Amino acid sequence: MNLLNVKSVDKSYGGVIANHDVSLNVPEGKIVGIIGPNGSGKTTLFNSIVGHHPIDSGEINFDGKEISSLTIPKIARLGMLRTFQQTHIYGKMTCVQNMQISSDIDANWKRIFNPFSKEVDEMVDELLAFVGLYKKRFLLAGDLSFGQQKLLEFAMSLMKKPKMLLLDEPTAGVNPTLINGLIDRLRQVNEEKGITLLVIEHNMRVVMNLAEHIYCLANGTMLADGKPDEIQNDKRVIDAYLGN
Amino acid sequence: MMKENKQNTLIWLGLAISAIVPLLLPNHITVLTYIWVMIILALTWDMLGGQTGYTSFGNILFFGVGMYVCAVVQRDMFSSGLERFERVSEIVVNLSVSEYFISLAIGTISGAIVAVILAIILGSGILGMRGHYFAICTLGLGHAAAEITSGIEYLGAGSGMVAPLYPSEFLMGKEVFYYYSFLLVAVATFFLFKKIYKSQFGLALNAIRDNENKAESMGIHTTQYKIAGWSISAFFLAIAGAGVGNVIGFIDPVEIAFSGPTFGVWMIVMAILGGKGTIWGPVLGAIILYSAKETFWTYLLGWDKVALGLLILIVVVYFPKGILGYFKDKKQLSDSVLSPKGEG
Ligand SMILES: Nc1ncnc2c1ncn2[C@@H]1O[C@H](COP(=O)(O)OP(=O)(O)OP(=O)(O)O)[C@@H](O)[C@H]1O
Ligand SMILES: [Mg+2]
Numbered sequence: 001m002n003l004l005n006v007k008s009v010d011k012s013y014g015g016v017i018a019n020h021d022v023s024l025n026v027p028e029g030k031i032v033g034i035i036g037p038n039g040s041g042k043t044t045l046f047n048s049i050v051g052h053h054p055i056d057s058g059e060i061n062f063d064g065k066e067i068s069s070l071t072i073p074k075i076a077r078l079g080m081l082r083t084f085q086q087t088h089i090y091g092k093m094t095c096v097q098n099m100q101i102s103s104d105i106d107a108n109w110k111r112i113f114n115p116f117s118k119e120v121d122e123m124v125d126e127l128l129a130f131v132g133l134y135k136k137r138f139l140l141a142g143d144l145s146f147g148q149q150k151l152l153e154f155a156m157s158l159m160k161k162p163k164m165l166l167l168d169e170p171t172a173g174v175n176p177t178l179i180n181g182l183i184d185r186l187r188q189v190n191e192e193k194g195i196t197l198l199v200i201e202h203n204m205r206v207v208m209n210l211a212e213h214i215y216c217l218a219n220g221t222m223l224a225d226g227k228p229d230e231i232q233n234d235k236r237v238i239d240a241y242l243g244n
Numbered sequence: 245m246m247k248e249n250k251q252n253t254l255i256w257l258g259l260a261i262s263a264i265v266p267l268l269l270p271n272h273i274t275v276l277t278y279i280w281v282m283i284i285l286a287l288t289w290d291m292l293g294g295q296t297g298y299t300s301f302g303n304i305l306f307f308g309v310g311m312y313v314c315a316v317v318q319r320d321m322f323s324s325g326l327e328r329f330e331r332v333s334e335i336v337v338n339l340s341v342s343e344y345f346i347s348l349a350i351g352t353i354s355g356a357i358v359a360v361i362l363a364i365i366l367g368s369g370i371l372g373m374r375g376h377y378f379a380i381c382t383l384g385l386g387h388a389a390a391e392i393t394s395g396i397e398y399l400g401a402g403s404g405m406v407a408p409l410y411p412s413e414f415l416m417g418k419e420v421f422y423y424y425s426f427l428l429v430a431v432a433t434f435f436l437f438k439k440i441y442k443s444q445f446g447l448a449l450n451a452i453r454d455n456e457n458k459a460e461s462m463g464i465h466t467t468q469y470k471i472a473g474w475s476i477s478a479f480f481l482a483i484a485g486a487g488v489g490n491v492i493g494f495i496d497p498v499e500i501a502f503s504g505p506t507f508g509v510w511m512i513v514m515a516i517l518g519g520k521g522t523i524w525g526p527v528l529g530a531i532i533l534y535s536a537k538e539t540f541w542t543y544l545l546g547w548d549k550v551a552l553g554l555l556i557l558i559v560v561v562y563f564p565k566g567i568l569g570y571f572k573d574k575k576q577l578s579d580s581v582l583s584p585k586g587e588g
Contacts (some may be wrong), residue, residue, distance in 0.1 A: 076463030088461070090454035093447070102462055119323045160463065214428045221495065 002061075003028040003164055003196050004049070004080075009068075011041075011048050020220045022058075026164070031190050033211030035231070037067030037202070037240060041220040042200045043085055046166050050082045051075045063163060077106075079163035083170065085200075086147040091142025095133055095152055098141045099124040102159035120175040123159065131155040131185065132178075147174040150180070158189065164196040165189075169222040171203050179203070183210055206231060216240065247394040249529035254568070259431065263264035266423050273419045275538050277491060280426035286518065286526030287433050287475035293512065294520030295441060296473055297453030298371070298378055302385025303481060304508035305526070309362060309499030310355035310482025311395065311489035313407045317351030318344075318490075330584045341411040352486040359482035360475045367471035374456065390502035404496035407489055422491050433480045438523050449473055453521070510534075517559050519568030528567055 004026040011019040017066060018041045026032045036042050036120060048055045049062075051072045057142060060068040067075050090098050103120045105112065128134045131151040141152055150173060157165055170186065171179045189195050200208040208228040215225040218240040224231060231237055266273045285307070292298040293418045319335060322343045339347065370381040394402040410418040440446050448469045451459045461467050489495045502508075510533065518529025536555055540548035 019572045052461075066267060072460045073463045073465050076461060082461060082464075084458075084461075088455050088458035090451050090458065092454050093450055096448070097447055101444070101459075104463070105444045105448060106463070106465065112445045112448075115443055116447075156462070185278075 001028050002026060003063055004198065005048065005059075005061040007046070007059040009045070009048055009060065010056040011044055011053070012056060017220050019048065019055075021223050022217070022220075024222065024225070025213050026196060026198050028196055029190070029194055030127075030213065031186070031199065031211050033207040033214040034198065034200045034217060035202070035207055035214060035237075036217035036223075040217040040240075042217055043168055044220075045217070046082055046168055049166065050080065069242065070083070076160070079160075079165065081157045081160055081162045081164075082166035083150075083153045083157055083168055085168040085172065087146060087153055088158070089139065089141040089144075089149050089153055093141060094233060095128060095137045095139060095141055095144070096121075096124055098156055099150060099159055102156040104160055126156050127155045130158075132181070147178060150174055151178075154182075154185075158193070158195075161193075162195060164198065167197065167199045167202050169202060171201065171206050179206065186210060204232075249410055262427055265555065266420055273423050274491070275425045275534075277419070277426050279531055279534050280423070280430040281484055282510065282514060282530035283430045283527050284426070284433050284480055285507060285588040286514035286530040287430075287437055287523075288481045288484075289511040290515040290520055290522075290526045291437065291449070291473045291477045292442075293472065294522070294525070295446065295453065295523075296449040296470060296516055298375060298470060299512075300382045300474070301312040301504075301508070301512070302382030302505055303477065303511060304502055305389050306359040306478035306481040307485035307488075307507060308389055308393075308396055309359045309496070309504075310352070310485030311501045312399055312405075313358045313482070314348070314351035314486030315407060315489050315495050317354050318347040318400070318408050319405065321347040321350065332397060333400035333405060336406045337408045339408050339411060341414045344408060344414075347408070348486075348490065351380045351385065352483055354477045355486045356482040359478040359485075363475040363478035364471055367474045371470040372467050385503040386504045386508050393497040393501070399497075400495070402497065404494060404500070406477060407493045407495065410490075422487060426484075426487060429480070429483055434523070434527065438571035441523055443471070445472070450521075457464070486542075513556055513559075516566055517556070517563075519566030519570075519572070522566075522568050522572075525566050525568040532567075 001023045006022060006024045009019055009022045010017075022041070024032070032206045034045070038044065048052055048068075049060055051067065051074070055068055058068070060081055061064060062075070062078060065078065067078065090101065093101070100116045100120055100238060102186060103116065104124070111117070112159050125134065125137075128137050131154060133151055136148065141149065144152060150170060154167070154170060167186075168176055171182055174182055184198050186197060186199070187210065190197055199207065199210065201210075211228060213225065214224045214228055216234070216237045223236050223240055224234050231236065265276060269276070289300070289303055292300050318339075319337055323337050352560055366385075368380055373381065391397050399405060410421075414421075448459070448464055451464065452466050453471060456466055485501070489501070492500060495501055514529035514533045515526040516529070517533055518527065519525030533555075537548070537552055540551040544551050559566070565573065
């Protein structure tokens with residue numbers, strides 16, 4: 001079953017056609033990758049999916065619902081979260097607070113004027129340990145390194161127990177020795193928590209390792225898709241990367 | 245935590261002094277009353293302005309609305325004095341002790357409710373906008389309210405209204421009664437806001453301040469939180485307005501109720517002076533600014549506005565994060581050197 005279904009999506013910024021006739025499917029429980037040269041429209045596609053901007057035409061279906069006209073918070077609450085290429089964290093709040101506020105506060109809005117529950121705090125500690133930030137938990141998130149902020153943002157999205165995560169270049173800026181650990185964690189999240197992943201990634205080693213299916217965007221259109229080894233040997237893909 | 249204990253001791257000590265101060269300084273009771281008013285003003289402004297990072301120049305609206313709604317209820321609840329006078333602004337109603345306090349209570353609560361409704365309606369319209377656009381939209385709120393009120397004869401139009409006479413037969417004098425009333429409201433506001441800032445709601449406000457796009461993408465309905473925050477502010481501001489109308493005894497749309505250049509600006513300056521985005525900052529700022537203003541007024545007659553302006557300038561230039569922000573930064577420096585918290 002497809003958890004996410006994108007059909008013929010068009011999106012342009014003024015004169016720039018960022019996405020043209022883009023379609024892709026993400027089956028439930030799988031890890032799917034998106035690659036493509038800089039400026040090929042990958043982030044734009046994420047923005048379209050999560051409701052950051054209205055699309056010009058096409059359909060986006062998530063978990064059996066048409067979502068292309070819903071707002072960002074509504075889509076997030078359906079269980080689809082994204083992380084950003086440039087990290088988005090709450091800089092003047094501690095790591096713990098960043099995590100706490102990422103729990104589903106509206107689910108129990110009657111307690112909104114209470115402090116966070118013990119369950120939330122336990123989950124915070126567990127997830128911070130999971131991404132290796134437990135020792136940094138009382139630091140201001142803004143004082144973390146870029147790579148640590150990426151890990152924090154990843155952990156924050158797990159607080160919401162999403163059905164699906166859209167990760168925009170999760171390993172960019174992360175120190176090479178930490179990348180292997182991050183790959184393991186992404187896989188662990190996928191296998192143990194059953195979270196479906198859609199990952200934009202420039203690092204070929206990472207995406208070939210992680211994804212079961214890969215889409216390649218170039219100049220705003222879907223150039224090719226297939227299994228990692230198929231994509232790796234696809235002449236159009238190689239040309240797109242070298243040509244740019 | 246030891247720090248919390250120390251803080252509580254300080255709070256209780258401060259309250260004990262505040263409780264007896266009118267007995268010690270009976271001549272300064274009005275000034276002291278206004279310090280409590282200023283604390284309420286600064287605290288309520290800071291909920292959006294500091295904690296959420298949404299600068300509002302229009303909060304004075306809620307202050308004035310509370311003042312007017314309360315005045316109307318006090319005037320009309322036990323007598324329909326309107327017919328007996330040519331001009332509304334000349335109506336002075338004489339109430340018995342129980343009538344006075346009942347109409348005051350109901351008037352204050354009505355004012356607060358009307359202000360909350362206004363905050364919800366206005367907020368739904370303009371709090372969907374981001375920071376600066378919201379700030380610009382709030383610029384004209386106070387002025388517009390003053391203009392509208394000046395055109396309504398039922399509210400005394402441009403000449404304003406007179407508050408009912410304080411019942412002289414009541415065992416407590418007017419000044420003393422309002423001093424303790426404002427002390428109570430300010431303390432209640434302080435503790436409630438303190439609790440709010442420690443809650444999930446408070447952290448949501450901070451998240452909006454730090455990165456609203458992120459908060460939205462994490463499913464937080466940011467506009468609803470902003471509206472809720474503004475409504476809470478409006479509630480307490482309106483209560484303050486209702487009381488101030490009675491303390492002054494006379495309400496005027498431009499100079500008092502919707503007075504941007506005084507109350508409207510002060511609430512912002514006080515919060516920033518003390519340190520916005522903290523619970524103690526607005527309190528500290530209110531005490532310092534209002535004391536300074538009174539001192540300047542007493543000793544520098546004629547030059548008081550210049551002195552006040554100078555003080556504000558010094559703060560903005562040398563303490564952009566406010567007094568508390570300045571010390572917090574210093575402390576953080578020494579903390580990061582001394583405490584093992586970061587490694588723990
Ligand atoms: N907000 C915007 N306004 C105008 N043009 C934009 C905007 N965002 C993206 N673009 C343009 O759309 C095109 C696609 O950009 P996008 O960010 O989606 O690329 P990308 O594939 O994510 O690239 P990268 O690998 O560098 O992150 C680019 O030409 C970019 O300049
Ligand atoms: Mg991108």
